[in-house]
Amino acid sequence: MPDNAQRQLPESRTDTPAASGLEKTRAKTAWLFLAPTLVTLLLIALWPLLHTFVFSFTDASLADLSAYRFIGFDNYLQRLDGEWVGLLTDDGWWRAVRNTLFFTVVSVTLETIVGMAIALVLHQTFPGRGIVRAAVLIPWAVPTIVSTKMWSWMMNDQFGVINHGLMALGLLSEPLAWTSDPDLMMASVLMVDVWKAAPFMALLILAALQMLPADCYEAARVDGIHPVKVFFKVTLPLIRPALMVAVIFRAMDALRVFDVIYVLTSNNIKTMTMAIYVRQQLVEFQMTGYGSAASTLLFMIIAGCIAMYIALGRVRFDAE
Amino acid sequence: MKKFFGRLAFAVLVTVIMLYAVFPFYYAIVSSMKPASQLFRVDYFPSQWYWGNYVSVFREQPFAANILNSVLVATSVVALSLLLGVTAAYALARIRFKGRGLLLATILGVSMFPQVAVLSGMYSLIKALGLYNKLPALSLSYMLFTLPFTVWLLTTFMRGLPQELEDAATMDGASPWVIVTRIFIPLMWPAMVTTGLLAFIAAWNEFLFALTFTLTEDVRTVPVAIALISGASEHELPWGNIMAASVIVTVPVVALVLIFRRRIVSGLTAGAVKG
Numbered sequence: 001m002p003d004n005a006q007r008q009l010p011e012s013r014t015d016t017p018a019a020s021g022l023e024k025t026r027a028k029t030a031w032l033f034l035a036p037t038l039v040t041l042l043l044i045a046l047w048p049l050l051h052t053f054v055f056s057f058t059d060a061s062l063a064d065l066s067a068y069r070f071i072g073f074d075n076y077l078q079r080l081d082g083e084w085v086g087l088l089t090d091d092g093w094w095r096a097v098r099n100t101l102f103f104t105v106v107s108v109t110l111e112t113i114v115g116m117a118i119a120l121v122l123h124q125t126f127p128g129r130g131i132v133r134a135a136v137l138i139p140w141a142v143p144t145i146v147s148t149k150m151w152s153w154m155m156n157d158q159f160g161v162i163n164h165g166l167m168a169l170g171l172l173s174e175p176l177a178w179t180s181d182p183d184l185m186m187a188s189v190l191m192v193d194v195w196k197a198a199p200f201m202a203l204l205i206l207a208a209l210q211m212l213p214a215d216c217y218e219a220a221r222v223d224g225i226h227p228v229k230v231f232f233k234v235t236l237p238l239i240r241p242a243l244m245v246a247v248i249f250r251a252m253d254a255l256r257v258f259d260v261i262y263v264l265t266s267n268n269i270k271t272m273t274m275a276i277y278v279r280q281q282l283v284e285f286q287m288t289g290y291g292s293a294a295s296t297l298l299f300m301i302i303a304g305c306i307a308m309y310i311a312l313g314r315v316r317f318d319a320e
Numbered sequence: 321m322k323k324f325f326g327r328l329a330f331a332v333l334v335t336v337i338m339l340y341a342v343f344p345f346y347y348a349i350v351s352s353m354k355p356a357s358q359l360f361r362v363d364y365f366p367s368q369w370y371w372g373n374y375v376s377v378f379r380e381q382p383f384a385a386n387i388l389n390s391v392l393v394a395t396s397v398v399a400l401s402l403l404l405g406v407t408a409a410y411a412l413a414r415i416r417f418k419g420r421g422l423l424l425a426t427i428l429g430v431s432m433f434p435q436v437a438v439l440s441g442m443y444s445l446i447k448a449l450g451l452y453n454k455l456p457a458l459s460l461s462y463m464l465f466t467l468p469f470t471v472w473l474l475t476t477f478m479r480g481l482p483q484e485l486e487d488a489a490t491m492d493g494a495s496p497w498v499i500v501t502r503i504f505i506p507l508m509w510p511a512m513v514t515t516g517l518l519a520f521i522a523a524w525n526e527f528l529f530a531l532t533f534t535l536t537e538d539v540r541t542v543p544v545a546i547a548l549i550s551g552a553s554e555h556e557l558p559w560g561n562i563m564a565a566s567v568i569v570t571v572p573v574v575a576l577v578l579i580f581r582r583r584i585v586s587g588l589t590a591g592a593v594k595g
Contacts, residue, residue, distance in 0.1 A: 027418070029496045030411035034423070037408035037471060044464045045430050048441030055440050065444045118337055124330070132334060134578055135341045137585075141577035142345060143525040145543035146566040150348045153559050161347055164362040199341065200588070207589035249432075256434035259527040263547050275436040275528070282440050283532055292440045299437040306432075 055292035062286040075293035087293050095269060096277035097301065103273060104254040110194045111250055115201025122202065123209045136199045144196065148263040151192040155179055182270045189261050189271055201246055208242035244313050248306065255302045274298045352563035359559055373564035382538050383565060386545040393455055393541060394523040397462045398516045405470035406508065410500045413478035414486065431468035435528055446533055453535045461529045466519040476590045477511035478504065514587035517580055521573060542569045
């Protein structure tokens with residue numbers, strides 16, 4: 001990424017001593033222009049991150065954040081009365097980690113498939129395409145809390161339109177409690193998330209499709225190659241870089257998911273994610289130290305997932 | 321014949337996509353216009369124009385204040401992010417200096433930050449600044465995601481502008497500040513509208529910080545207010561009010577998104593695909 005836009009600077013700038021002076025002045029200007037942004041980011045990103053990290057080694061409580069002791073790794077793991085306790089032995093935490101990973105893998109996969117299908121349809125020419133392309137933006141534009149409440153109402157066990165519709169179609173014999181039946185909760189959450197995020201995926205994939213050269217499709221058509229084969233042999237490899245980046249953006253969002261699940265199923269253990277676990281410890285149980293330890297692990301797990309994905313998928317952010 | 325069925329199947333597919341995208345919001349509008357007694361019946365079309373829910377949502381909680389809070393927070397976040405972002409983007413897009421690549425990567429990294437990872441640190445920062453349960457707490461904390469994203473997007477856009485203009489201005493002895501304010505900002509305004517709109521939507525929708533850093537009803541933003549609308553018991557949620565509130569806060573956003581559709585799509589793809 002950094003290099004492509006560094007257009008050729010005029011030759012003279014690098015040759016004469018005056019030019020290198022100019023270069024220095026410009027570098028100084030650059031830092032001056034960056035200073036307000038960097039100071040702000042240090043204050044609101046780095047400082048809270050470090051502070052959270054420090055809190056994780058203390059017994060701080062939300063009620064009084066100024067009085068705390070350093071307790072080393074006790075929040076993570078300690079031996080108490082002959083037993084190992086701490087976050088690393090906490091089943092609730094590991095269940096939250098598993099839920100989050102499950103949610104991420106399933107939601108991102110579904111969103112990629114649905115998004116791809118929508119993008120392929122919208123890439124065709126047909127009357128009214130503009131309207132459909134606009135309509136597809138609506139789920140993305142609806143605030144997450146609102147879309148969650150809308151679906152929550154549609155999934156209502158007694159009066160919801162989903163049960164009503166499915167029963168009218170004969171697909172269900174009795175209404176399901178989508179948001180309160182522990183076995184259905186995760187499916188419900190996924191349904192809402194896919195509805196909201198698949199259009200975003202579709203937009204990114206569509207943008208990539210529109211950049212593809214038309215001539216290789218022309219050639220494939222002339223040669224009479226089956227469209228499905230064209231898709232897997234031509235389209236998919238060509239849009240792969242864009243797809244990988246879109247997937248990573250979605251995965252980042254899914255790994256930190258909080259609002260959809262918190263509003264739809266509250267603190268239920270069946271759908272509790274890492275973010276919900278952390279907030280429960282920090283705010284509801286007021287355990288700043290323990291919650292910060294979970295925060296720190298969450299950060300490391302997400303960073304690890306992303307690093308692994310980039311390494312395995314050989315994602316190149318600077319690919320053009 | 322085969323062609324006909326192909327077309328028919330395609331038309332069905334388009335209709336399904338259309339319904340899938342539009343129906344939930346449409347159904348929310350239909351539900352918002354039903355009195356409580358009729359909510360227990362499923363209707364696919366509005367049977368009457370009933371505005372009672374729209375009145376009671378304002379009467380039963382300070383919803384007008386909540387909307388004003390959301391507008392104030394989102395506007396201030398957008399203004400600050402654009403102001404800081406455009407100067408930073410100029411430096412990152414137009415000036416070559418040591419550490420630029422690393423800086424850009426860091427800023428991209430921060431824009432993907434999981435907010436919950438800084439929750440307790442941010443909480444203590446806000447307490448220390450005396451901002452707990454005050455709107456500036458939200459303005460400040462939202463910059464965590466809007467600022468890096470703004471810088472990143474504006475840098476991408478600014479690189480697309482021709483270098484010649486700037487060279488000509490430099491020859492004439494214009495200072496970088498003059499170049500930014502007189503040349504780039506006028507050229508950049510479409511990009512700034514796009515970026516500002518995306519930042520506005522992000523701030524308008526934010527939930528975790530708003531839920532954690534505010535306490536009283538009158539300081540809540542719209543998403544928190546809607547999430548916390550409650551009835552006498554869990555089974556008696558006032559769905560009519562919730563749907564009315566949802567429609568009120570969603571219509572402006574949907575309208576904006578549809579009006580600026582092309583710009584928003586270009587912004588999203590510039591941020592992600594090229595990113």
